[in-house]
Amino acid sequence: MAYTLEAFCADTRAALADDDGDAGRETVRANLGRLLQNEDFVAAHCGPDAERGIHPLYEDPELGFVVLAHIYENGVESPPHDHGPSWAIYGQAVEHTDMTVWRETGAAPGGEAPIVEPAERYRLDPGMVGVFHPRDIHSIEFPDGARFVRVTGTDLDRVVQRRFDLRENTVDGAKPVPDPVDA
Secondary structure, eight states: OOOOOOHHHHHHHHHHHOOSSSHHHHHHHHHHHHTOHHHHHHHHSSSTTSSSSEEEEEEOOOOOOOEEEEEEEOOOOSBBBOOOTTOOEEEEEEEEEEEEEEEEEEOOOOSSSSSSSEEEEEEEOOTOEEEEEOOOEEEEOOTOEEEEEESSOOOOOOOOOOOOETTTTTEEEOOSOOOTOOO
C-alpha cells in the first residue's frame, strides 16, 4: 500500500511530539521522501494539472507544522534568507531545485566585505529531500515547471525572518520573507 499524505501527517505529528529537534526533523525528512515515492500523491498535488502557486495541504492544529505544495510555472532564484525560529524541509517532486546554504561572515552590513557567503551547494532531484534547521540561511533556485513539497515547523507568516540582499550587502528582518515568485 502506498504511503499517503494522511499517514505522513500522522507520522510527522508522532515524530515531532517525541522529539522536536534534529532527530524528529530527520524522521520527517525520511518520511517525506517516502511520500514523494507515491505517484498518486505527486500526480494529485504536484502533477501537470495542479494549480500554480503555493497550496496548504495540512496544518497541524496542535504542533503547528505546515505541509505545502509549491507549484511553479516559471523558474525562480530566491535571495538568501532564513525562516527565523522555524525549520523547513523541502522535498522535490518535479524538475530540480538547487539549494545553497550560506554562512554569515561577521562583516558589517553595507560594507565592502560580504555579510554572507556560500558554504554548501547541492541539488534536489525528484524524490530527494533536504532540511534547513532554525535560522539556517539558505537560497533556492529552480527551473520552469519545478514543483516541491515543503514542510515547516510553523506558519511562516507568523515568524520574523531575515532576508539578505547581496547587491546592497544588507539584511532585512522582514516579516514574512516574500515568496520567491513575488520577490
